[in-house]
Amino acid sequence: MLRSLHIRNVVLIDKLDLEFGQGLSVLTGETGAGKSILLDSLGLVLGNRAENSLIRNGEDKLSVTAIFDNQSSNLLLQKLLSENELEGSDEIILKRTLDRSGKSKIFINDQPISLRLLKEIGMMLVEIHGQYDNQGLLNPINHKAILDAWGQYPDLLHKTALAWNEYNQAKKTRISAESALLKAKEEEENLQHWIKELERINPKQGEEGELSRRRQELMNSEKIIESINYAYQSICSNLDVASAIRHAQSAIDKANRFVDYKYNDIYESLERALIEISDATDRMERASSDITYNTDEQENIDSRLFALKDLARKHGVSIDDLEQTLKEFKHQLATIEQGEDNINLLRKEEQEKRLAFIEIANMLHSARVDMANKLDEQIMTELPPLKMEKAKFLTKIEKSEENEWNESGVDKVNFTVSTNPNSPQGPLGKIASGGELARFMLALKVNLVQSSQVGTMIFDEVDAGIGGATAQAVGERLGKLGSDVQVLVVTHSPQVAAQGRHHFKVEKNTKNDITTTCVTELDNNERREEIARMLAGATISDEARAAANALLAI
Numbered sequence: 001m002l003r004s005l006h007i008r009n010v011v012l013i014d015k016l017d018l019e020f021g022q023g024l025s026v027l028t029g030e031t032g033a034g035k036s037i038l039l040d041s042l043g044l045v046l047g048n049r050a051e052n053s054l055i056r057n058g059e060d061k062l063s064v065t066a067i068f069d070n071q072s073s074n075l076l077l078q079k080l081l082s083e084n085e086l087e088g089s090d091e092i093i094l095k096r097t098l099d100r101s102g103k104s105k106i107f108i109n110d111q112p113i114s115l116r117l118l119k120e121i122g123m124m125l126v127e128i129h130g131q132y133d134n135q136g137l138l139n140p141i142n143h144k145a146i147l148d149a150w151g152q153y154p155d156l157l158h159k160t161a162l163a164w165n166e167y168n169q170a171k172k173t174r175i176s177a178e179s180a181l182l183k184a185k186e187e188e189e190n191l192q193h194w195i196k197e198l199e200r201i202n203p204k205q206g207e208e209g210e211l212s213r214r215r216q217e218l219m220n221s222e223k224i225i226e227s228i229n230y231a232y233q234s235i236c237s238n239l240d241v242a243s244a245i246r247h248a249q250s251a252i253d254k255a256n257r258f259v260d261y262k263y264n265d266i267y268e269s270l271e272r273a274l275i276e277i278s279d280a281t282d283r284m285e286r287a288s289s290d291i292t293y294n295t296d297e298q299e300n301i302d303s304r305l306f307a308l309k310d311l312a313r314k315h316g317v318s319i320d321d322l323e324q325t326l327k328e329f330k331h332q333l334a335t336i337e338q339g340e341d342n343i344n345l346l347r348k349e350e351q352e353k354r355l356a357f358i359e360i361a362n363m364l365h366s367a368r369v370d371m372a373n374k375l376d377e378q379i380m381t382e383l384p385p386l387k388m389e390k391a392k393f394l395t396k397i398e399k400s401e402e403n404e405w406n407e408s409g410v411d412k413v414n415f416t417v418s419t420n421p422n423s424p425q426g427p428l429g430k431i432a433s434g435g436e437l438a439r440f441m442l443a444l445k446v447n448l449v450q451s452s453q454v455g456t457m458i459f460d461e462v463d464a465g466i467g468g469a470t471a472q473a474v475g476e477r478l479g480k481l482g483s484d485v486q487v488l489v490v491t492h493s494p495q496v497a498a499q500g501r502h503h504f505k506v507e508k509n510t511k512n513d514i515t516t517t518c519v520t521e522l523d524n525n526e527r528r529e530e531i532a533r534m535l536a537g538a539t540i541s542d543e544a545r546a547a548a549n550a551l552l553a554i
Contacts, residue, residue, distance in 0.1 A: 001455045001486045002126065003091070006065040007041045009056040012508065012517040019521075024482030026497045027490045027519075028530055029506035034517030035490045038506065039128070039460055042066065046122030047115060050098045063097040068125050074453040077124040084117060092125070094118070128458045129441055137415065137444055138428055138437075144413035147395065150448050151371035156364045161407040163360045167353035174346040181339040184332055191333045194315070195326065201307055203322035208308060211301050218298040231284055245274045361409040368397055368411055375447065382443035386477065387470040388436065392418045393443070394425050415444070439466070442477050449484045456486045463493040475499035494534040498551035503527045528552060 007016040012034050029035055044050055045064040055062045070092050071077065086108060095107045096118070106118050113121075129137075137146065148157060184191075252267045312319045335342075372395035379393040396414045404412075416425040419436055428440060441462060449457075463474050475496035481487050482501065491497055503522045508515055522530055528548045529540065536544035 001069045001071070002066060002488070003069060004067045005038075005042060005045075006063075006067075007038075008064070009059040009062040010041045010044075010054055010064065011037050011056060012515055013037055013041070014056060014516055016517075016519060018504070018519060020486070020488070021502050022482075022486055023501035024479050024487045024489065024499060025502040025504065026500035027488065027504045027506055028492070028497050028534060031492075033506045033508050035506045036460075037517055038519070039458070039490065042126070042458070043128070044098070045094045045096045045118075046126055046128075047119030050096070050102075050104050052098060052100050052102050055098065055100060061097055061099040063095065065093065065095040068092040068094070069455065071453070071455050074124060074455065076453060077121070080117075080120060080124065084113070086111060086113075092121075094121070124454065126456045126458060127454045128460065129445070129462060137441055140414050140427065143395075143415050144408060144411060146448060147368060147372060147375065147413050148408070150375060151367065153364070153367045153371070156360070156367055157408070159360050160357070160364050160409050163353070163357040164405070164407040164409075167350070167357040170346070170350040170353040174343070174350045177339075177343055177346050181336065181343060184336045184339065188333070188336055191329050191336075195329050195333065198311065198322065198326040198329070201304075201311060201322075203308060203311070203319065203326070205320050205323050208305070208319040211305055215298060215301045215305070218301070229284075236281060242274060242277055245270050245277070249274075357405075358410070361405075361411075364409045365397070365399065365411055368409075368413065372397055372413075378447045379443050382446060382477070383439075385473040386439040386443060387466075387473065388419070388439055390419070390421055391436070391440075392425070393440065394418075396425065439470075439474060442474060442481070446477050446481050449481055454485070456488065457481070458488045458490075460490045462489070463491050463496050467493065467495075471495035492534065494531045494548065494551060497531055497534060498548070503530065505530055 001022065002020050004020065005016075005018045007013050009015075027035055027038065040048075040054065041064045044054070045066045068091065070090055089109060091109075093107075093109050097105045104115070106113050106115060108118075108121065137143075249267055249270045252263050252270065256263050256267065308319045308322065311322055315322070315325050317325050376393055376395055383389060383391050383393065394416050396416050398412045399410050400412045402410075415428045417428050417431050417440060418425050419431060423431075425431075428437070439462075442459075445457065459478065463471055466474065471493040472495040475493065476499060478487055478489055478496060479499040482499075489496060489500070497503065504519050505522055505526070506517065506519050508517055510516075520526075528545060531548040531551060532540045532544040535547050
């Protein structure tokens with residue numbers, strides 16, 4: 001619910017603070033007094049287009065602040081606030097400023113937000129309906145969602161959306177698989193060639209390192225043999241290291257006899273050294289004889305390394321990845337060979353999901369038809385009191401083409417009307433005249449209000465072009481609507497004005513050649529005078545006051 005509106009420097013308004021209550025509030029005043037400025041100001045803070053021509057003459061900046069109750073029952077609003085990490089509180093404060101340069105700043109509870117987000121939040125807080133409104137009920141795009149909200153079959157809607165998503169995913173999977181298979185078939189000959197090429201080479205992971213080490217060994221075989229032979233000769237030279245160690249052992253053994261083998265650890269160390277030296281010389285002998293320089297082997301290694309590098313470069317991988325690349329090529333080829341079988345399975349699954357979606361969508365269709373008939377009946381009961389007893393309201397439900405199916409089912413929903421007997425049904429906004437349209441809208445809103453989560457509805461001169469008993473009926477319907485939701489009405493009809501729980505008068509004042517618009521909430525006496533003025537014009541007679549009293553007493 002809109003609790004208050006604070007306007008600064010908008011056209012003829014310099015400073016205006018308004019408090020609003022529950023139920024039906026009416027705004028009246030002479031033509032040109034500035035009632036539209038109020039709606040323009042509220043529109044600004046709800047996300048409408050901002051133009052610096054709205055800034056009051058002589059001022060640099062305008063600002064509009066609207067304070068709403070934060071409706072916990074409005075689940076869509078709560079979800080939107082949560083998704084955008086906006087802090088929750090008992091109230092929602094929307095503020096928008098605009099300067100002469102055209103720069104606009106927007107805040108919700110002192111947190112800056114984008115214009116796009118402001119529009120989304122505004123649509124969840126307020127519905128504005130005018131005589132030529134082209135949003136909401138007049139837009140056929142919204143009719144299905146409106147019927148569904150009123151119909152209250154959430155399980156069917158959820159199951160339909162779930163079935164659609166499963167069918168849609170199965171369809172995407174099949175299309176993707178067909179595309180991949182088609183692409184793979186285009187490369188089938190290449191795959192077969194690449195597989196043969198790689199199988200002929202038979203690459204192994206880690207092979208490059210082993211080949212490089214063997215190549216290094218072959219290239220330096222003479223130096224290796226020379227170094228090993230030198231080491232061997234160094235040990236087995238005339239010095240005879242082994243003989244020297246044995247002499248040392250003999251000497252230690254003699255010393256041990258005098259000290260109760262105190263130096264036995266030295267003796268054992270020399271024994272180990274003797275064993276190690278013997279083992280080292282044996283290994284050097286074997287190494288020297290094993291190392292050979294084989295020109296053919298080095299050429300073979302060079303040739304293989306070149307072939308491996310060439311294949312790695314060809315397929316854009318490392319030599320170590322060639323073995324895995326071969327496996328992948330074989331898998332792709334196998335996929336092609338099994339591809340049609342897999343596609344057939346995917347097509348079967350897709351068809352099963354499609355039939356499941358159609359089944360639940362048809363159930364939803366039947367539910368919509370039933371609820372549409374009930375809605376039509378209820379709307380028709382509202383039309384005679386609004387002096388439209390010859391009009392007919394009909395919710396038209398048709399199944400759409402398959403390319404138009406979506407998560408909400410297979411239906412197209414349109415609210416249609418005819419205003420005269422035997423005249424064809426047509427779109428709501430094209431068939432009805434301005435006054436008729438206002439009354440159709442009102443009849444719809446009276447019935448749809450329970451399914452709407454919006455806390456405030458605004459009607460801008462929806463009573464235009466009607467009067468007398470019809471205007472009385474419109475006022476009564478607005479009053480009825482105000483018992484369920486906050487309603488603000490801009491009106492020129494005394495019959496409508498008399499139904500308000502709160503009455504605001506909009507008027508212009510001129511002082512020192514400066515004109516301003518002001519708004520006053522009227523008490524009972526002031527309200528009677530205003531309704532009498534609306535009945536009689538500039539000169540208010542006793543008869544007009546009596547008529548005003550009669551309207552207020554109804």
